[in-house]
Amino acid sequence: xxxxxxxxxxxxxxxxxxxxxxxxxxxxxxxxxxxxxxxxxxxxxxxxxxxxxxxxxxxxxxxxxxxxxxxxxxxxxxxxxxxxxxxxxxxxxxxxxxxxxxxxxxxxxxxxxxxxxxxxxxxxxxxxxxxxxxxxxxxxxxxxxxxxxxxxxxxxxxxxxxxxxxxxxxxxxxxxxxxxxxxxxxxxxxxxxxxxxxxxxxxxxxxxxxxxxxxxxxxxxxxxxxxxxxxxxxxxxxxxxxxxxxxxxxxxxxxxxxxxxxxxxxxxxxx
Numbered sequence: 714x715x716x717x718x719x720x721x722x723x724x725x726x727x728x729x730x731x732x733x734x735x736x737x738x739x740x741x742x743x744x745x746x747x748x749x750x751x752x753x754x755x756x757x758x759x760x761x762x763x764x765x766x767x768x769x770x771x772x773x774x775x776x777x778x779x780x781x782x783x784x785x786x787x788x789x790x791x792x793x794x795x796x797x798x799x800x801x802x803x804x805x806x807x808x809x810x811x812x813x814x815x816x817x818x819x820x821x822x823x824x825x826x827x828x829x830x831x832x833x834x835x836x837x838x839x840x841x842x843x844x845x846x847x848x849x850x851x852x853x854x855x856x857x858x859x860x861x862x863x864x865x866x867x868x869x870x871x872x873x874x875x876x877x878x879x880x881x882x883x884x885x886x887x888x889x890x891x892x893x894x895x896x897x898x899x900x901x902x903x904x905x906x907x908x909x910x911x912x913x914x915x916x917x918x919x920x921x922x923x924x925x926x927x928x929x930x931x932x933x934x935x936x937x938x939x940x941x942x943x944x945x946x947x948x949x950x951x952x953x954x955x956x957x958x959x960x961x962x963x964x965x966x967x968x969x970x971x972x973x974x975x976x977x978x979x980x981x982x983x984x
Contacts, residue, residue, distance in 0.1 A: 734841050734873045736830040740807050740849045742776075746856050746874060748907065749900075750882045751892035753861035756913040757882045758786045759915070759955060764880075767969035769811050773853040776806060778843050779817030780870060781860040782836045783829045788819045788949050792962020795820055803848045810919060811965040816843045833865040837873075840866065844874055863899045871903045877983055878908035880946065883937065885915055885929045890937055897941045908979055909944030910934060917951040944982075947975040 736742065748761040761777060769775045779787040780916040788795065793807035797820045818839060819825045831839070847853065857876070860866050870876065881896045883889050893910065905944050912934040916925045928951070938945035949971050958964045 722977040732873060732953065733875070734844050735847050737848070739803070740847075740852075741876075742849060742852045742855045744854050744877050746854060746979065746983075747859050747876050747879045747905075748856060748882060749859040749867065749879050749896050750861050751863070751895040752812050755861075755882050755884045756949075757861065758790070758858050759959075760882050760911055760949065761856050761882070762787065762790055762915055763949070763967065763969050763972050764963050764976060764979075765813050765854075766811065766965050766967070767972035768854055768970065769813050769965075771976065772811075773927070774851055776814035776816070776849050776852045776855045778847075778855060778857045779819070780840055780843070780857050780866055782818050782839055782866065783833065784860065785817045785819040786959075787815055787858055788817045789814060789825065789962065790959040790964040793820070795823060795825060797821060799848075802846070804842070804846055805848050809837075809965060813965075814849060816847050833869075836866060837869045838871065840869055841873070854979070863895055865898065868903070871905050876905060878906040878938050880911055880979065881909050882911050882913050883933075884913055885927070887930075889933050890940060891938050893941060897943065907943050908982055909946035910938050910941075911929070911946045911975060914951050915948035917953075944978065945979050947971075 714885055748757055750757045765775045765777050777787055779785045788807065791809040791813065794807055798805045807820055808814055857870060879900050881893060881967055883893050899908060912932060914929060915932050915934065916927050919926055932948055934945045934948050952967065954967060958967050961964045
């Protein structure tokens with residue numbers, strides 16, 4: 714499907730043409746990277762969290778735009794308060810203890826269990842506000858934690874936000890080639906640059922001997938990357954401490970050294 718056809722499909726469905734969002738004049742965002750997946754359950758938000766944390770530890774100014782409007786999880790992991798300050802014109806992002814700026818729909822509700830029962834146009838409006846009306850200021854990286862799949866939110870963001878590149882997240886399972894293919898083909902149809910593939914939950918280190926174990930089967934990172942002609946950014950281990958730190962709001966205390974090569978590759982491709 715050509716970009717013109719996608720525009721026409723969006724206009725037919727929502728009754729309006731897509732527009733390119735313009736962020737407010739106070740913002741200076743160097744790179745915008747979307748973290749996406751072809752399905753849910755692959756740990757995409759954790760990859761976003763670890764990448765943001767590692768980039769921040771390297772000295773970069775980092776923000777996270779939680780675009781998973783109906784299933785937001787970023788604020789909980791960072792332990793930031795569920796409220797947003799601002800002026801009549803702008804909202805202020807919450808700041809994690811490590812200095813990462815965060816904006817999420819869960820920061821607008823006192824009760825994080827309240828469901829967001831919105832249709833596409835309202836979700837699109839919220840995303841526009843999070844990009845245009847938030848005082849992000851000077852950022853080296855704005856990471857967008859995408860919702861799973863290839864639906865309305867992804868279409869809106871890819872067409873309306875100047876995304877520099879997309880990182881696709883997968884896990885080592887039998888359906889990985891098809892799942893990654895959906896995300897890859899969407900990016901190609903919408904003229905998005907694919908930075909590469911991250912295989913999450915690829916292995917775990919045995920606590921007794923340190924040997925690598927593969928509970929979900931052998932890695933498919935190289936095979937799938939070669940099949941779709943995209944960069945294999947790296948494989949990430951299963952970390953048993955992840956759930957504890959998410960529950961405690963201390964994800965920045967997790968060891969993010971596994972992201973070093975991935976972060977370096979992304980940085981090199983965007984410079």
